[in-house]
Amino acid sequence: MSDVRSAANTPYRMPPPLFSARCRGCWWVAGVFVLVLASFWTLDLQWRQLFSMDAVASMGRFVGEFFPPDTSPAFLQRVAVATWETFAMSAFGTLLAAALGLALAVPAARLHAQDASWARSPTRLVLNALRSIPELVWAGLLLIAAGLGPFAGTLALALHTAGVLGRLFAEALENVPPGPAQALRNHGVGEGRILFYATLPQALPQLLSYTLYRWENNIRAAAVLGVVGAGGLGQMLHFHMGLFQMSKTATLLGVTLLLVVAVDALSWSLRRALTR
Template identity: 40%
Template sequence: MNKALEMRAPTTGSSPARTFLTLCAIVVALALFVQAWIVVQARPQDLVTGAHGMADIISRAMPPAFDEFIPNLHAVLETIDLAIFGTVFGVILAFPLAILAAANITPAKPLYHASRAIIGVTRAVPDLVWALLFVTAVGLGPFPGALALAVHSIGMLGRLFAEVIEDMDMGPVEALTLTGASRLQVLTHAVVPGVLPSLLGIGLFRFDENLRSSLVLGFVGAGGIGFQLLTAMNLFQYQTVSYLLIATFVLVACAERISAYLRSLVT
């Protein structure tokens, strides 16, 4: 009985401390939100006063210009191709980096740190910034947008691939190593089969993300629906804008469902 009371005593004593820490966390969270409200100069009343202008733009955008379907069909295809190019090249370049960046199978520590640095840089710089850099290098068009998606995908996919490899079952790798298999044989017969379903699922998810990103990259001259949308907005062609927004929603929704279905097949 005494032992039971002794075991309960620390729990009872720690309850006020836990409550105090919880209150401190709530106060800190509220303070962070308040300072964010001040820094962003939030003015909810402006939404009310500006509602008339928003309603005016929406009324001008109706009905959507569905007759722009054929003229903008190439832009839709361009947007899809941007995502395909960026995802495929991102996967091709991220996989070898992920092998070097996985602590459990990397051949050398310097390679580990170098690959982690490359992954960190390509992930830290937003794809929009990469697009601006490539636009200045190769000019306007879909190619700089595709390059931007590919480079940014290297960072995102490289990190996720490396984490999957580090969490894999090392039993097959150790078994092949004990038989005297080379690094290439271990990679092709143990590492790749063990992580391939997860890598394919991550790659398909990244395609879904790249499709959304390709729409934004069009605003910096990287082609696709985004560029057509920016042009229509600058020319005050609001009916075309509403059509392009509807086309964007349909495209993203279809790609999301297809990607989810394919991920369910490979994972």
């Protein structure tokens, strides 16, 4: 009862103002905001020309060339093969990335307070290097070694995504509740068995959720990698757009959209099942 009275007698504090003259962080944010606004003045943004009637008419004619999409059986058969290549590139690339990311996440994480983590900094440097290079650059480099085709695209997705997943996996392993692992450690259980029987089981739902989310992103990336000759829908899209075959391009864009929506729905369903 006394707690209720003391809570009732506690004076109500108003929330702090959004901007305070004494707040250094507020001035930094305001300065960055002003710089962002000022940067627009350096760009040659021709808004009047963009929204002119000539521009609207030109865009209308361009969009009209996409219809009707090409639905000939021979072309759809080629599109089906390319769709499967794109799907396989994203799935296998994500699987390789998850395996490599987990292998790098273990030395990149401090698993307990007494862990020396001597390999933490160099491993995180490797992860930073992997994810700092975009998939298109990885694909361009790997095309020299692996040649044209989906194999180079798969490796490019795997290397970039391994850097992303490795960092996320390391953070997930470090944030696991330490109780079960410490209980096993007090009984003399080795660190390897602690990792497999205490740490990984607790972090597994989060690791799978991260992997599925990256798979969604890799579907889009796999479609783009075809531009540099990595196969799949992107390569066909680049080819037919270069020849201004807009009806075929419309079919490819539609199939790409359907593939992304299907993978997003599948990934969302799996992540929802994991969180139940």
